[in-house]
Amino acid sequence: MRRLPVLPAVVLPVVVLLTAGCTGSSAARVQTDEVVRATVTEVVNAPGRITAKATSTVTAPADGTVAALLVPDGATVTKGTILLRLDSPAAQQRLAQARSAKAAAATRPRVPQADLSPLQDQLDAAADGAFAAARAAAAQVPDPTARQGVLDAVAAAEARYRGAATAARSIAGSVSAGASGLGSALDALGSSQRLQADALLQAAQTTVEALTVTAPQDGVVTYGAGGGAAPAAPGGLSGLLGQLPAGLAGALPSTGSPPATSAALAVGGPVASGAPMLTVTDVSGLGVTADVDETDILLVRPGVPAGVQLDAVPGAAYDAAVASVDVTPSPAAGGGVTYRVRLTLTPGSTADGAPSPQPRPGMSAVVDLRVREAVNAVSVPSSAVLRDGAKAAVFIQDGTGGGAVLRRREVVLGAQGSDRVEVVSGLEVGQRIVSRDADRLRDGQQA
Secondary structure (H helix, E strand, O other): OOOOOOOOOOOOOOOOOEEOOOOHHHHHHOEEEEOEEEEEEEEEEEEEEEEEEEEEEEEOOOOEEEEEEOOOOOOEEOOOOEEEEEEOHHHHHHHHHHHHHHHHHOOOOOOOOOOOHHHHHHHHHHHHHHHHHHHHHHHOOOOHHHHHHHHHHHHHHHHHHHHHHHHHHHHHHHHHHHHHHHHHHHHHHHHHHHHHHHHHHHHHHHHHHOOEEEOOOOEEEEEOOOOOOOOOOOOHHHHHHHHOOHHHHOOOOOOOOOOOOOOOOOOOOEEOOOOEEEEEEEEEEEEEEEEEEOOOHHHOOOOOEEEEEEOOEEEEEEEEEEEEEEEEEEEOOOOOEEEEEEEEEOOOEOOOOOEOOOOOOOOEEEEEEEEEEEEEEEEEEHHHOEEEOOEEEEEEEEOOHHHOEEEEEEEEEEEEOOOEEEEEEOOOOOOEEEOOOHHHOOOOOEO
16 A cells, blocks of 8 residues: 655755736646656555564473473563473373384394204215215126116116205295395394484473573573464474384384463463463564565565664654565455565654653554665656556646646656655746646646
8 A cells, every 4th residue: 555645754845836817717727837856755554563573482292290480570581591491290100112113113023034054965975975985886796788887877867866956955045045045134124213213302301401401592481382282293203203113113102192281381380382482582683574565576686775664663763774574465355356475674763852761562553664766856746647547647737827728748757655756748937737626627738
């Protein structure tokens, strides 16, 4: 939404308002002004809100109760300051169970190993001796034909043995390979279980360590920020429990649904895992967020200066500058589209020049973004411009005295301020234009 306030920054030379002619009728209906050079500032107005330099919300790491509050609400702390301690028997129990699960994952079933090669070597040696003795005995047979028959029989028996021995060695190798493969599979399973057990143990240890709550940053502590219980998430410790094998995770207790957390923390009061407990707000530097309408957002860029007024400090003015512009839109309350603009804020002053109070995060503001400024620009009063869609025109006074007539002239506008607008082309300094009620005139009308 564009707001066009009266800007004290607009610097104008002395302008004399004249009426065309000196007699009754023309003076009553035509008022003219001179085209002059001036500084024209275009302002886009947007609602805003004061923001802190940084805000961190701390959530409860586990179900439990508040054991001690070590820092009072509203205290200013530094990063790492211990704020409170929680008592969580469930977290301690999960840590003990995680250690047991890690120990269980460290053991690996033993696969029986059997090396049949020595037995086969013994059998081969015995067979070699038997076949050698048989051949020696055959050599003592006197009849050559009978002797050859015995040797042939010994050779056939030896061939059959060699085939059986080869098959036996192949079977023995398969048995050894199968046993080795089973061992490899068990090793891979054990490694996976150990990794999961390590992750479970690390998560449980982190949860227990987080029961001592410290400040995540410098700032002011506010207890009970948000309150209420957070829904159980699939990740974290509960998620790891669900991923463990049944033999490792079966003995671990279920976390269940967390109880509700009260809005204010007190010693002995309950907290729920994932529920916000407190915030730490850094107010060492303040900023402003403004919601700029889509019709104006293309004029806003980093570095654009702005003025900020607060409802809480009437009459005070603060300076700001655009730091960033969001690229994604936000739905507006009226159904339109706005874009979030973030600005840095500097100390302000009151109407009498005194330093204005420091705002607090969340205060509502009005942000005047000075999106364009034309210095020493050809300009006319805003009331002189006739608009027809994207086109603009003015009526100029052609001639002087009783022979002056009014001519419609199309112009191209630049920066558009509250009182004056920049004319980029179509007019020259010194020309006279109709300054008001131009919509009642017609081209060629006598001035």
